[in-house]
Amino acid sequence: MNGPKIQISFAPGLGVFVAAERRTGSTALTTDGTSSLGHVVESLGVPRTETGRLVVDGRPVDASHVPAAGETVEVEGVARPQPVPGAPLRFLLDVHLGTLARRLRLLGVDAAYESEDIGDPALAALSAEERRVMLSRDRGLLRRRELWAGAYVYSDQPEEQLRDVLERFAPPLAPWTRCTACNGRLSDADKEAVRERLEHGTEKTYDVFAECVECGRVYWRGAHHSRLEEIVTEAVREFGAPTTA
Template identity: 70%
Template sequence: MNGPEIHVEFDPELLLFVPQARPTGATRTATDGVCGLGHVVESLGVPLTEVGALLVDGREVPVGHVPAAGESVTVRAVSRPQRVPGAPLRFLLDVHLGTLARRLRLLGVDTAYESTDIGDPALAARSAAERRVMLSRDRGLLRRRELWAGAFVYSTQPEEQLQYVLDRFRPELRPWSRCTACNGLLRRATKEEVADQLKSGTHRTYDVFAQCGECGRAYWKGAHHERLVAIVERALASRTGRP
């Protein structure tokens, strides 16, 4: 781009995407005098899924605003909690976020997940077809125009990833209501209904079971239950502001 030069300042959260702006939080860039401000921001490295308000000389403008020479642009991060209009809040996670998918399902959040790499076009198409928010650490995927909505997952640590999604979107939590394997809804089940999935010791020890209405997987309060309870309690405590 060899057109009008503008000054662009970024919210601190967005500096991850703009190395050239990190020392001061701002950078200068040339534009082509034709493309909208959204295109300019993306060309600097920031997916529009991460952009909230765009301000030009202190006034808010749309992403299609064509910047003029000398304008001062402020790029805000998305506000929280982020509202996604037009569909129930539900998510789609890519192949790298399997642990996060299981934890969201544990909390009862509608979470689709691709356990194999089906490619960015197919993921974006599924996001659009099912109106799911795409969660990913792939910036290229989040720049695809056909996405319904998306968000960059900043951390590589599952606990931090979960807290980030809960803080950013504040989804309704219904712990223990979804299958962590397939996202199906759970129902109460008798021991006889799930007997074929139980080892003899489990059959003798436990009497309360749930079963997925989609894949048929059985659940009970087994060896990992305390760890799962801790995950749920931390999530609920963060929602209510308790320590």
């Protein structure tokens, strides 16, 4: 590039996306004089889904702003909680985020999940078709223009991933109302109606059941329930009381 020179800085949380020399303070950048500021920021590694306000010489500007010589640019992260206008808040997770998908479903959050790698173009198209927020650690996927909305999942640890998504989007919580296997709704089930699908020990020990209206999976409060209860209790404590599904 041999165009206008600007000074640019990034919010600390965006440091994961940019080169090491741009992670602290303001650094010089030569632009081409025609590209929008949104394009410039994305070319430096920050997916558009992670870019918040763009501030030039102390005033917010649109992503379409073309930088001029001598301008000082500050790139902020997205505001939290982040509003998602125009549709019920629903998510789509890629093949690498299965545990996060199951934990969101446990909390009653609508979280579609692709258990097979269907490819970035198909995922982006599905996000647009169903108006779902794409959650991924794939930066290339989050740069696709077809996406309806998206968010980078910053951690590779399920506990931190869940906290990140709940803090960022503040989805309504309705624990124990979704199937963790398929995302379908759960309804109360009579023991007699599901008896044939229960193992002998389960049939003898438990009396309260729920059934997925989509896939027919049967749920009960078995030995694993205490761990799931911990996840639910912690999420509700930190991110708000559950709502009625």
